[in-house]
Amino acid sequence: MSASRMVPAIVGVLVAAGLLTTVTLGVRSALASAERRLKDPNAAKPKVAVADHAEEKYCTPRFKQVLERVLHSCGLLEANSRRGCKPADVKSFASINDDDFNELFLPLKHRGAVLKFETGKHELDESAKKLLAERWDARRGARYFFVVGRASSVGDTAKNRALSHRRANSVQFFIKENRKEPDLEKKIGLLWLGEEFAQLPKEFCEWPNSSPSEKCNQDSINRSAFVSWVDCRL
Amino acid sequence: MFGANSRIPFGLGAIGSALGLWFGWASTSDYAAHLDRQLHDLHCSYVPGAAATSEAEACRAALYSPYSALLKDQYWGGVPISLFAVGAFAFILGFALYLAFAGGRAPKKAVVFFGLVGLTPLLVSGVMFFISLTKLGTFCKTCVGIYVGSFVLALGALLGFMTLRGSGATGPTGTIPGTPYDPPADAPRGRPAMSLLFPLAWLAALGIWTATPAYIYTTAIPNHRAHLDKCGKLNKPKDEKNSLLKVAASRAVQPVTFFEDPLCPTCKAFHDRLVGEGIFPKLDVTLVMFPLDSECNWMLDHSMHPGACTVAKAVLCGDTRALSVLEWSFENQEELTAAGKAGKSSLVAAIERRWGADMVACIDKKETEVRLNNHLHYATDNAIPVSTPQMFIGTQRVCEEDTDIGLVYTIAQLAPQVMK
Known part of the structure; x- marks a missing residue:
């Protein structure tokens, strides 16, 4: 057989072998390149936000400072510590005067509500319960729920302090009984101010409250517990 | 010739x-x-x-x-x-x-x-x-x-x-x-x-x-094993409010948690992949609704998938049929997305056509809103990335990079019993 007759077979073998070699080298090269990029990625991973609680515009540094002090001092942030803050605590820990304290809560006008009580009473009436349940269920992304019990200036200061404490507790008990949630203690910030600190001015009568049809004055607005979710991260 | x-x-x-x-x-x-x-x-x-x-x-x-x-x-x-x-x-x-x-x-x-x-x-x-x-x-x-x-x-x-x-x-x-x-x-x-x-x-x-x-x-081929478990864990896996959905097939052998948005195309593709690979029936699924819609999700400043909150509520209302509702939302995603952009009434009408008036009544209930909120707080408590879908095998998060061509290998490595 002449050599020329072998040429087609040689061409076929060379092409097939050449292609196999090329493919094999190409595969190795592609995988080696992928491995290099895997070990040393040149494209930085896009930063993805992490799920967290809400942070609304009213969470100013001043607001958060007071919030943090109160939460720390009232036992919300530490486990197994005492629960709640009495007027003297708030005065000393918040380091803020009455008006400034109330002003901080102004942005919560439509987020929170004022639960009103009968004179000398600490039991929630039906409309207060309904409003409290509504506000509690409208949590959205909030982390903390504030309950600020108060009493009017009528009567004995010590008794009013105790009354405002019972009012704040009534709110907390209602939530505990009606919303079986774990870790409620870590959510609810409980303060009672009696008549001694941060009495609400009459303007708060315009806030959502549990007895809107009743006459509202400085005394009645302070026979109350202010409740609100607070959409701030600490 | x-x-x-x-x-x-x-x-x-x-x-x-x-x-x-x-x-x-x-x-x-x-x-x-x-x-x-x-x-x-x-x-x-x-x-x-x-x-x-x-x-x-x-x-x-x-x-x-x-x-x-x-x-x-x-x-x-x-x-x-x-x-x-x-x-x-x-x-x-x-x-x-x-x-x-x-x-x-x-x-x-x-x-x-x-x-x-x-x-x-x-x-x-x-x-x-x-x-x-x-x-x-x-x-x-x-x-x-x-x-x-x-x-x-x-x-x-x-x-x-x-x-x-x-x-x-x-x-x-x-x-x-x-x-x-x-x-x-x-x-x-x-x-x-x-x-x-x-x-x-x-x-x-x-x-x-x-x-x-x-x-x-x-x-x-590069070795990917070392990369599989580097994407975080569920820190608080317990469903303390008993709000999450449970979907377990009879052949389920592996507990997993999914964070899903019913109007998210990637979620649909991922679900299809799990079903296509024959993996899904072997999973004991805890389903967390995580709609990327600012109507209910405070973590977004704008809605990526308008209407997803409403459809997520429909999934919650599905209860024992939750998976069917979720799969329906995946199958009709384009139509539902368009309805979501058109407004809530269009979306609710589409849901009512398929699932009836009871479903719509359930969507509007306060309890449903609270339950969906609990799902979002579950995401917050576990500090997961704000993206969907996400899969956790047990408490181990599956990296996004492992949810497409590397999915079967990843499952085989992290949950070998699923592939048996």
């Missing part, structure tokens, strides 16, 4: 093989590029040599499909099926060129071998075409390139058969097998005879050519 000495059928076969080889390589290189766990553009064009593009949804669907690779549970991404095609086309191209150059001097057995082998890629392409049509519902252009190459090759193979008609003369006995018969100058021209061992040897060679690139691939 073609004379006994015609080279055209084999030239056609060579062209078909070259096309198949080219498109097969494009598909393989796309696959290999993804082994760095990053997203890449794909070669997705009917034009050989066209640049990679991000507009390649059909090719991406094919790439991520269960049919794109073999041994997926053993290698991250598996061994791309196109790699076998590349090896086979390389061999057939060489063989076609041999026949084209040899013309009428090629042994009859070689022509018959080419005729048979040349039809094989078309058969495989037919199977893949059927899968694309029935399972994927879309055709990847690169795959179509391989189908066309296979068709042209098969045409060349059939026409090659036809050159045998009327070329019955073979070389005398005693011709050295495999060597073209060199007839005397005055003898009638014909195809030389050869031993049957030659077709067997060619078949073995075809096997070697087909398997070698795949073998090399398996020896050089």
